[in-house]
Amino acid sequence: MSRAADVNxxxxxxxxxxxxxxxxxxxxxxxxxxxxxxxxxxxxxxxxGVTEMVDPLDAAALEAFCLHSRALVEFLWRDRNQGKRPMxxxxxxxxxFDTGSWRFEASLPDEVRxxxxxxxxxxxxxxxxxxxxxxxxxxxxxxxxxRIASRLHDFSEDAxxxxxxxxxxxxxxxxxxxxxxxxxxxxxxxxxxxSYSVGTPAHPHLWIARS
Numbered sequence: 001m002s003r004a005a006d007v008n009x010x011x012x013x014x015x016x017x018x019x020x021x022x023x024x025x026x027x028x029x030x031x032x033x034x035x036x037x038x039x040x041x042x043x044x045x046x047x048x049g050v051t052e053m054v055d056p057l058d059a060a061a062l063e064a065f066c067l068h069s070r071a072l073v074e075f076l077w078r079d080r081n082q083g084k085r086p087m088x089x090x091x092x093x094x095x096x097f098d099t100g101s102w103r104f105e106a107s108l109p110d111e112v113r114x115x116x117x118x119x120x121x122x123x124x125x126x127x128x129x130x131x132x133x134x135x136x137x138x139x140x141x142x143x144x145x146x147r148i149a150s151r152l153h154d155f156s157e158d159a160x161x162x163x164x165x166x167x168x169x170x171x172x173x174x175x176x177x178x179x180x181x182x183x184x185x186x187x188x189x190x191x192x193x194x195s196y197s198v199g200t201p202a203h204p205h206l207w208i209a210r211s
Contacts, residue, residue, distance in 0.1 A: 052201055
């Protein structure tokens with residue numbers, strides 16, 4: 001598939017100007033940078049033997065990772081013409097492409113399927129779902145990060161150059177490579193990795209006694 005940057009992209013589907021999309025792409029890059037670097041922090045903590053993020057700053061890193069992951073999943077896997085449509089002020093990857101030129105994936109990959117729902121009850125709301133013993137504990141930040149990184153790479157390669165900040169591709173690739181190389185996970189990126197899961201304490205006594 002030839003890079004979309006090599007052809008004249010034409011109008012941005014009549015919604016957003018090329019200049020506006022260029023500016024917005026900086027915010028996409030920020031979300032991606034945060035997601036990748038927070039995943040690396042969680043990996044380092046997990047590699048050091050910490051599975052429960054009891055320390056407030058570690059817990060904040062996990063919660064921020066969840067929120068940035070949710071934002072990127074919504075950006076990369078939502079479409080204005082299919083399913084539950086995003087609000088008009090919410091950017092989605094399809095905004096950067098002319099009709100039919102983005103490789104839209106209607107089905108969420110398993111690794112990110114529950115990110116929106118679990119971030120909702122686990123971070124954004126004080127939900128009774130937190131008491132549900134059938135909910136799976138922990139976040140596989142490695143698998144989630146890899147899936148988002150792969151999809152963001154597709155977006156970076158396919159989006160017309162005129163609609164991206166001049167540094168977008170270079171910085172996105174740098175974050176992607178650093179994420180993979182830091183964790184020595186260049187291969188088998190999407191294999192299940194339960195040993196990488198981390199979480200905040202599932203029950204109050206697990207952290208109140210340590211405070």
